[in-house]
Amino acid sequence: MDVRTLADRELAELPLIDMTEWLVRKGEHDPTFRLVANEFGVVTTLLDHGYYIEASERIVPLLGMKVPAAFHRLGLALEVKANGKKAAKRRFRSFSPAVTGHADLSAWRNAFKWNKSWLGLPLVVGLGLVALIFWPDSEPPPVTPTASNERVETVTEDEALAKRLEELEQEVARLEEANEALQTEDETTEAPEVPAVIPLGEVETLVSDKRYEEADALLIGKAKAGQEQAVGFYRLLVDNKLGEAEIADYAAYVDTYPESGYKADVLWMKGIAEKKAGDDTYRTTLAEVAAMDGTYWAPIAKSVLEEE
Numbered sequence: 001m002d003v004r005t006l007a008d009r010e011l012a013e014l015p016l017i018d019m020t021e022w023l024v025r026k027g028e029h030d031p032t033f034r035l036v037a038n039e040f041g042v043v044t045t046l047l048d049h050g051y052y053i054e055a056s057e058r059i060v061p062l063l064g065m066k067v068p069a070a071f072h073r074l075g076l077a078l079e080v081k082a083n084g085k086k087a088a089k090r091r092f093r094s095f096s097p098a099v100t101g102h103a104d105l106s107a108w109r110n111a112f113k114w115n116k117s118w119l120g121l122p123l124v125v126g127l128g129l130v131a132l133i134f135w136p137d138s139e140p141p142p143v144t145p146t147a148s149n150e151r152v153e154t155v156t157e158d159e160a161l162a163k164r165l166e167e168l169e170q171e172v173a174r175l176e177e178a179n180e181a182l183q184t185e186d187e188t189t190e191a192p193e194v195p196a197v198i199p200l201g202e203v204e205t206l207v208s209d210k211r212y213e214e215a216d217a218l219l220i221g222k223a224k225a226g227q228e229q230a231v232g233f234y235r236l237l238v239d240n241k242l243g244e245a246e247i248a249d250y251a252a253y254v255d256t257y258p259e260s261g262y263k264a265d266v267l268w269m270k271g272i273a274e275k276k277a278g279d280d281t282y283r284t285t286l287a288e289v290a291a292m293d294g295t296y297w298a299p300i301a302k303s304v305l306e307e308e
Contacts, residue, residue, distance in 0.1 A: 007080035052081035069104035
């Protein structure tokens with residue numbers, strides 16, 4: 001199985017809720033696991049919003065502890081999504097032999113294993129080439145003259161040119177007919193209607209189902225009166241998921257709607273985008289998010305800043 005396909009399957013099938021509950025139960029008797037349980041909550045939140053690089057980095061300490069193999073499978077899947085197959089293979093090799101040999105990681109072992117059957121391929125090819133070089137050339141079969149061989153029809157250059165010109169004229173006529181048909185079709189085909197008002201409810205449903213391309217197709221036209229802030233936010237969120245949003249887009253939204261109820265979400269996306277771009281401004285942005293008590297992103301932003 002392809003490594004990226006395996007990573008997608010793991011992220012879709014791993015029981016993250018059960019894994020979280022396991023850490024919480026362990027944390028009731030071990031303070032270390034209590035801290036890890038909180039950190040794992042941050043990892044799952046980052047994963048839910050598609051921040052694979054950050055999630056892959058924050059799960060590393062947990063992978064060095066005595067945890068079920070499911071956590072190691074998650075760590076490998078996150079690394080594939082964040083940095084590719086080679087990086088995930090290095091992470092796999094860093095695990096202890098007990099982990100790499102665990103039955104639950106058999107699919108990952110197979111994904112990273114070099115197929116030894118290919119070792120003999122160069123030898124087989126080489127032997128085949130040698131055989132072809134030293135194989136005796138066979139003599140061509142004798143040609144028996146026939147009556148048809150003796151009669152050769154000749155075509156003059158003028159006749160060949162005339163025939164070619166006739167073929168070209170026929171081809172031009174066909175192309176002209178096809179062009180006329182296309183022009184007629186263009187004139188009779190009506191342009192698709194663009195929705196006058198963006199259906200915000202449908203957009204919200206598609207985004208919650210992570211069907212971002214379909215949501216993007218609906219974000220055309222004008223927002224209904226009173227829904228401008230929400231539509232602007234979902235435009236940003238969809239562009240973020242499709243990798244089309246710019247840092248300036250987040251800043252423009254905050255400047256346009258300074259009192260928006262989505263401000264914390266937008267600033268969080270802006271801070272993460274700045275961090276990925278290597279812009280130190282992200283610390284100021286995340287500090288602003290951390291100060292927004294009562295919002296979803298405040299404790300997560302605090303956690304990110306405290307790790308640095």
